[in-house]
Amino acid sequence: MAVRKPPVTTREYWAPGHAACAGCGCATALRLATKAFSEAMEEKYGDPNAFAIAQATGCMEVVSAVFPYTSWKAPWIHVAFENAAAVASGIEAAWKKLGRKGKILAIAGDGGTADIGMQALSGMLERWHNVVYLMYDNEAYMNTGIQRSSSTPYGAWTTTSPPGKLSIGEDKPKKWVALIAAAHQIPYVATASIANPFDFIKKMKKAAKVDGPAFVQVHCTCPTGWRTPLEKGIEIARLAIETGIWPLFEIENGDFHNIKIQPPGGGAKVHREGGRVVRIEFKKPIEEYLKLQGRFKHLFKSPEAIDQLREQIKAMWKVLGVEAILPKPEE
Amino acid sequence: MPIRKVMKANEAAAWAAKLAKPKVIAAFPITPSTLVPEKISEFVANGELDAEFIKVESEHSAISACVGAAAAGVRTFTATASQGLALMHEILFIAAGMRLPIVMAIGNRALSAPINIWNDWQDTISQRDTGWIQFYAENNQEALDLILIAYKVAEDERVLLPAMVGFDAFILTHTVEPVEIPDQEVVDEFLGEYEPKHAYLDPARPITQGTLAFPAHYMEARYKVWEAMERAKEVIDEAFAEFEKRFGRKYQKIEEYRTDDAEMIFVTMGSLAGTLKEWVDKKREEGYKVGAAKITVYRPFPVEEIKALAKKTKVLAFIEKNITIGLYGAVFTDASATLINEKEKPLMLDFIAGLGGRDVTFEQLDEAFSITRRALEEGKVEKPINWIGLRKEIL
Numbered sequence: 194m195a196v197r198k199p200p201v202t203t204r205e206y207w208a209p210g211h212a213a214c215a216g217c218g219c220a221t222a223l224r225l226a227t228k229a230f231s232e233a234m235e236e237k238y239g240d241p242n243a244f245a246i247a248q249a250t251g252c253m254e255v256v257s258a259v260f261p262y263t264s265w266k267a268p269w270i271h272v273a274f275e276n277a278a279a280v281a282s283g284i285e286a287a288w289k290k291l292g293r294k295g296k297i298l299a300i301a302g303d304g305g306t307a308d309i310g311m312q313a314l315s316g317m318l319e320r321w322h323n324v325v326y327l328m329y330d331n332e333a334y335m336n337t338g339i340q341r342s343s344s345t346p347y348g349a350w351t352t353t354s355p356p357g358k359l360s361i362g363e364d365k366p367k368k369w370v371a372l373i374a375a376a377h378q379i380p381y382v383a384t385a386s387i388a389n390p391f392d393f394i395k396k397m398k399k400a401a402k403v404d405g406p407a408f409v410q411v412h413c414t415c416p417t418g419w420r421t422p423l424e425k426g427i428e429i430a431r432l433a434i435e436t437g438i439w440p441l442f443e444i445e446n447g448d449f450h451n452i453k454i455q456p457p458g459g460g461a462k463v464h465r466e467g468g469r470v471v472r473i474e475f476k477k478p479i480e481e482y483l484k485l486q487g488r489f490k491h492l493f494k495s496p497e498a499i500d501q502l503r504e505q506i507k508a509m510w511k512v513l514g515v516e517a518i519l520p521k522p523e524e
Numbered sequence: 525m526p527i528r529k530v531m532k533a534n535e536a537a538a539w540a541a542k543l544a545k546p547k548v549i550a551a552f553p554i555t556p557s558t559l560v561p562e563k564i565s566e567f568v569a570n571g572e573l574d575a576e577f578i579k580v581e582s583e584h585s586a587i588s589a590c591v592g593a594a595a596a597g598v599r600t601f602t603a604t605a606s607q608g609l610a611l612m613h614e615i616l617f618i619a620a621g622m623r624l625p626i627v628m629a630i631g632n633r634a635l636s637a638p639i640n641i642w643n644d645w646q647d648t649i650s651q652r653d654t655g656w657i658q659f660y661a662e663n664n665q666e667a668l669d670l671i672l673i674a675y676k677v678a679e680d681e682r683v684l685l686p687a688m689v690g691f692d693a694f695i696l697t698h699t700v701e702p703v704e705i706p707d708q709e710v711v712d713e714f715l716g717e718y719e720p721k722h723a724y725l726d727p728a729r730p731i732t733q734g735t736l737a738f739p740a741h742y743m744e745a746r747y748k749v750w751e752a753m754e755r756a757k758e759v760i761d762e763a764f765a766e767f768e769k770r771f772g773r774k775y776q777k778i779e780e781y782r783t784d785d786a787e788m789i790f791v792t793m794g795s796l797a798g799t800l801k802e803w804v805d806k807k808r809e810e811g812y813k814v815g816a817a818k819i820t821v822y823r824p825f826p827v828e829e830i831k832a833l834a835k836k837t838k839v840l841a842f843i844e845k846n847i848t849i850g851l852y853g854a855v856f857t858d859a860s861a862t863l864i865n866e867k868e869k870p871l872m873l874d875f876i877a878g879l880g881g882r883d884v885t886f887e888q889l890d891e892a893f894s895i896t897r898r899a900l901e902e903g904k905v906e907k908p909i910n911w912i913g914l915r916k917e918i919l
Contacts, residue, residue, distance in 0.1 A: 242727035247592060260741050263732035268725035270595050271734035272588060272618055279585035283548060283592025283600075284725055286576035290547035290598055295727065313588065316581030 216423030218414035233401035243295030378447030420487020435459025538563035620655025642881020786815030
C-alpha cells in the first residue's frame with residue numbers, strides 16, 4: 194500500500210515537554226520553523242541537521258532551556274536579549290572557518306527584534322551573514338508579563354499601555370520590522386502566520402535556501418497576553434489575515450515594486466494588474482478579529498479608535514502597494 | 525629566529541593575535557585601540573592571518589559575535605577600550621558564565637563624563653567582577669606577551685574563563701618601542717590548537733548552551749566561575765614559567781623592584797611601573813629605603829603575593845589610576861581585604877593619580893612620598909585616600 198509522504202518532516206527539533214503555556218502560538222511556530230529548516234538543509238546540503246540556532250532572551254527561550262533540561266534537539270545557544278543576530282553572525286563566521294556546511298537560524302520575539310535587538314539585526318543583515326532571522330511576533334513582551342513593544346498594535350491593552358480616562362491603550366501604530374529588514378535589500382523577507390502553516394513552511398524553506406541573510410516575521414497568538422481562549426489561537430490568527438490586520442507577503446532583494454502578496458482568503462476579493470495585487474476588498478471587518486481578544490475589549494467603547502486602527506492598516510497596505518478596502522461591521 | 529620591530533602597543537597586540545591564530549575576530553573601532561583591528565584587517569587582507577574578521581556595528585555586537593564564535597568552538601579575539609568596554613559589560617558576565625576563553629585587548633582609557641580619550645584604568649577596573657582574568661602590561665613587549673599568555677591560561681581546562689589584557693592609552697597604545705616578535709612555530713608549540721570539549725555548536729552532537737537556571741542551580745554555576753578563577757592563580761604561574769622557558773622573558777603576578785630592605789613599597793600597575801622604578805632609583809640615591817611593585821595580574825587578585833609583599837615592609841602605598849566612587853581606589857581596597865586577617869600588617873595608603881591621562885610626574889610621586897613618610901614616622905595613617913596632582917586652582 195502506498196504511504197503518502199507527510200506534508201512536513203516528522204523529525205522534531207523542538208521537543209515536547211517545553212514549558213510554554215497551553216495554546217501557545219509561538220511554540221507552534223518554532224516547531225514548524227525548525228522542521229522546515231531541516232527540510233531545506235536536507236535539500237540543500239544533504240544533511241537535515243546542518244543548522245544551529247541562536248536565540249534571544251524571551252518567552253520561547255525561557256520555556257525551552259530550563260537547566261538541566263532542554264527542548265532543543267539541534268545545537269542551540271542563548272546569550273542575551275538584544276544580540277541573537279550578533280551571536281548568529283559569530284557562529285556563522287566560525288562555521289565558515291571550520292568548513293562546516295549549513296545555515297544559522299536566529300530566533301527572537303518582537304521585543305528582542307523590533308526594539309532592543311534592532312541594531313544587531315540591522316548589522317547582521319547589512320554584513321550579509323548567511324543567517325535566517327525568525328521574528329516570532331506575539332506583539333508584546335510576554336516574557337516579563339505583558340508589556341507593550343513597538344510591535345504592539347494600536348489600541349491594544351498591555352500592562353504598560355493600559356486604557357484609562359486619558360488612554361485608549363497602545364497609542365502608536367505597529368512597527369513593521371519586515372519592511373525595515375527588506376530595506377537592507379537582503380535576498381529574502383517574508384511575513385507568515387501560524388494559521389497558514391504550509392505557507393509558513395514554504396517561506397522558511399525558501400529563507401533557509403537563499404545564499405545570504407533572510408528575515409521571516411511570523412504572527413503568533415498568545416492566549417495569556419491577548420486574553421483569548423486557549424483553543425482559539427489558530428482561528429484568531431486566521432482572522433488577522435482575513436480581516437487585513439496581518440498581511441502575508443514576500444519581498445526579494447529589497448524590490449518594493451514587486452512585493453508578492455498572498456491572497457488573504459475569508460472571501461476577500463483580490464484585484465490584480467499585470468499579475469500584481471493592487472487592491473484587496475476584505476469582506477470581514479477587523480472587529481471580527483478584535484472582538485475575540487480581551488486586549489481589545491475596551492476599544493468597542495471607542496469606535497473612533499477602531500476607525501483609527503482601520504486607517505493605519507490601510508496605510509500599511511499602501512506601503513505594500515495595495516489599496517485595502519476594509520469594511521465596517523454591518524449595523 | 526624572533527625578529528625585533530619598533531611598534532606601538534596596538535600593533536604588538538595585533539601581532540599577538542596573529543600569532544595566536546584566532547579563527548574569528550570581531551571588533552568595532554574605538555580610540556585609542558583602533559589600530560588593533562586596523563592592523564588585524566591588514567593581516568587578514570594580505571592572507572597573513574586566516575581568520576574571519578567581522579566588522580560589527582558596535583562593541584556590544586563585537587563581544588556577542590565572539591561569544592557566538594567561541595561557543596561554536598573556535599579561538600576568538602577582540603579589542604576595545606573605555607566606552608566600548610562599558611557597552612560590552614553585560615556580555616562580559618555571560619562570556620565568563622558560559623566559560624568561553626575569549627581574549628580581548630584593551631587600550632586602557634578613562635570613562636565619560638566628561639568624555640576623555642586618555643589613559644586611566646577605570647574601564648577595566650569597572651569590569652573586575654565580570655569573571656574575566658585581567659592582565660596589565662607595563663610596555664609594548666608585555667602587551668604582546670601577555671596576550672599569548674592570556675590564551676594559554678584562558679583555554680586551560682582547569683580555567684576556561686575569558687581574559688583581557690590592558691595597556692595604557694597613548695602612553696603605550698601610540699608609543700613606539702622595540703618589540704620582539706616570537707617565532708610562529710614556538711607560539712604554536714606554546715598555545716597549540718584550541719579544541720573545545722565543552723562549547724561547540726555541532727549538529728552531530730547537539731548541545732544547549734546558555735540556559736536559564738532557577739535558584740536551585742544558579743548559585744552553583746556562579747561558584748564554578750569563582751572556583752575557576754581561583755584555579756587560574758596556579759595556571760597563570762605555570763603559564764608564566766613555560767613562557768619564560770620558551771621565550772626567555774620572565775613574568776610574575778607581582779613584580780618587585782628593590783623591595784628587599786624597603787620600609788616603604790609603592791605598588792602600581794601598567795606603564796606607571798616604569799616611572800615608579802626610575803623614581804625609586806632616585807629615592808634610593810637620596811638615601812630612602814623605598815621599593816616598587818607592579819601588579820601584572822589583577823584578576824585573580826594576587827593574594828599570596830600581596831601578603832608576601834606586606835611582610836617585607838612598614839608601609840604599602842598604592843598608586844592607582846582609578847577610583848571606586850564612594851570608597852577608595854580598587855587596588856587599595858582589594859589589597860586591604862587581602863590583609864585583613866593578617867596579624868602583622870603594614871600601614872596602608874592609597875593615592876589616586878593620573879586620571880584621564882594626566883601625567884604622573886616625579887613631583888607627584890614626591891607628594892605621595894611625603895605623605896607616606898609622615899605616616900611611617902608617626903606610625904599611623906590619618907587619611908587612607910589621597911588624590912595627588914590635583915590642580916587645586918580649578919577645583
